[in-house]
Amino acid sequence: MHIVPIASGKGGVGKSMISANLAIALAEAGKEVILADLDLGASNLHIILGTTATPRGIGNFLSSPGTDITSIIYETDIHNLYFIPGDSEIPGLANITQRQKKMLTKKLLGLSCDYLILDLGAGSNVNILDYFLLSNRGIVVSAPMLTATLNAYLFIKNIVFKLMWESCPPKSPGRTYLESLKKDGTVLQKAHLPELIAQLRIRDADSHQMLKSRLDRFKPRLIMNMLEDPKDADRAQKIRRSCLDFLGIDLEHLGIIYRDDFQNIALNSRIPIVRYKPQSVLAQALYRIADKLISTEDEDETPLFDEEYYNDTYDVASTEAMMDFETKVDYVEELLSSGALTQGELIETIKLQQFEINQLKKENQLYKYKLTQAISQGFKV
Ligand SMILES: Nc1ncnc2c1ncn2[C@@H]1O[C@H](COP(=O)(O)OP(=O)(O)O)[C@@H](O)[C@H]1O
Ligand SMILES: [Mg+2]
Numbered sequence: 001m002h003i004v005p006i007a008s009g010k011g012g013v014g015k016s017m018i019s020a021n022l023a024i025a026l027a028e029a030g031k032e033v034i035l036a037d038l039d040l041g042a043s044n045l046h047i048i049l050g051t052t053a054t055p056r057g058i059g060n061f062l063s064s065p066g067t068d069i070t071s072i073i074y075e076t077d078i079h080n081l082y083f084i085p086g087d088s089e090i091p092g093l094a095n096i097t098q099r100q101k102k103m104l105t106k107k108l109l110g111l112s113c114d115y116l117i118l119d120l121g122a123g124s125n126v127n128i129l130d131y132f133l134l135s136n137r138g139i140v141v142s143a144p145m146l147t148a149t150l151n152a153y154l155f156i157k158n159i160v161f162k163l164m165w166e167s168c169p170p171k172s173p174g175r176t177y178l179e180s181l182k183k184d185g186t187v188l189q190k191a192h193l194p195e196l197i198a199q200l201r202i203r204d205a206d207s208h209q210m211l212k213s214r215l216d217r218f219k220p221r222l223i224m225n226m227l228e229d230p231k232d233a234d235r236a237q238k239i240r241r242s243c244l245d246f247l248g249i250d251l252e253h254l255g256i257i258y259r260d261d262f263q264n265i266a267l268n269s270r271i272p273i274v275r276y277k278p279q280s281v282l283a284q285a286l287y288r289i290a291d292k293l294i295s296t297e298d299e300d301e302t303p304l305f306d307e308e309y310y311n312d313t314y315d316v317a318s319t320e321a322m323m324d325f326e327t328k329v330d331y332v333e334e335l336l337s338s339g340a341l342t343q344g345e346l347i348e349t350i351k352l353q354q355f356e357i358n359q360l361k362k363e364n365q366l367y368k369y370k371l372t373q374a375i376s377q378g379f380k381v
Helices: 015-028 045-049 058-063 098-109 126-132 146-167 173-183 193-203 205-217 230-247 261-268 281-295 307-338 343-376
Strands: 002-008 033-037 081-084 115-122 139-142 221-227 252-258
Touching: 002 015, 002 126, 002 146, 015 033, 015 045, 015 081, 015 115, 015 139, 015 221, 015 281, 033 045, 045 081, 058 098, 098 126, 115 126, 126 146, 139 146, 139 230, 146 173, 146 193, 146 205, 146 230, 173 193, 173 205, 193 205, 221 230, 221 307, 230 252, 230 307, 252 281, 252 307, 281 307
Parallel strands: 002 115, 002 139, 033 081, 033 115, 139 221, 221 252
Antiparallel strands: none
């Protein structure tokens, strides 16, 4: 069973849209898929999937010990696709107890299917990190906006620190060292990871070995969603560089997805986009990612890829960004020439974009202001 956790540093970047549609694309390709909504407290997968209300979900399962997990696995209208609904009654994955987490994890790992897709909540809560680490090849979703890319990097950073912590058993010299750093307040947060690892190697060879072997197998993957322009694809390189320079982790690029108004229409119609408009640029991008998942499904346990492999994944993503953009432009031209899109509507769209640009400008000014303030208070850039 391939476990595919889907996470993000920031909310609203498209995790659930991607989880649902990838699950369908994989099921259509003949894989048996279970899709679980683990974004407790903000569950919305059922809306994207368009399923009818289900009486019980994960919340119910967690609050009544002894419940058989199969009783909350529902068949869907899509052949091969099964769904475990979340629960909006439960305050969030962050709030479940250690015991509940252990029980749920055990039951999830005991399931049998080709793909188990986990739609996780946003952020770096320890429970989310744990579910993300059920696979070495979890997917991080980002959008091109600065806050989203920054949070994607921070998410991976938190994962790496968690791996480091876990690799040092309690009372080991490594753990004692990390604890001494932690006492120093922000030292651990600001620490340069490759240096920390070098220190660990000197102080605690066993823990260092354990950490190294876990980092070697950790191969997170990135999806960049909500592109507006081919240049947005460069944002992925920024996340990659930060991960490489500060964490020593290379990030595979699984693919880009443009922002597409069809998604809104699909959502309102309660039909997933790959079913609503399979030929759309958006649905095609999702199918492309599903194909990549299938074509690399045997590589879960192989050691770290070489740099060339990672470089290729970014080149491919840039090409995809260009290709999809051309398809989108062709489509708009076709709509204009056939009269389906009026000039008035085009003007509306431009106005809307202008508004978004202005919002971004304001955000930019705010960041500049905060940075100037921080510098004046003695923070070194
Ligand atoms: N590529 C896209 N184009 C247009 N809208 C999108 C796209 N991806 C996601 N959305 C929309 O953005 C909103 C947030 O997506 P969602 O999947 O719920 O994010 P998350 O699960 O990360 O919080 C939803 O309304 C969704 O329909
Ligand atoms: Mg979601």
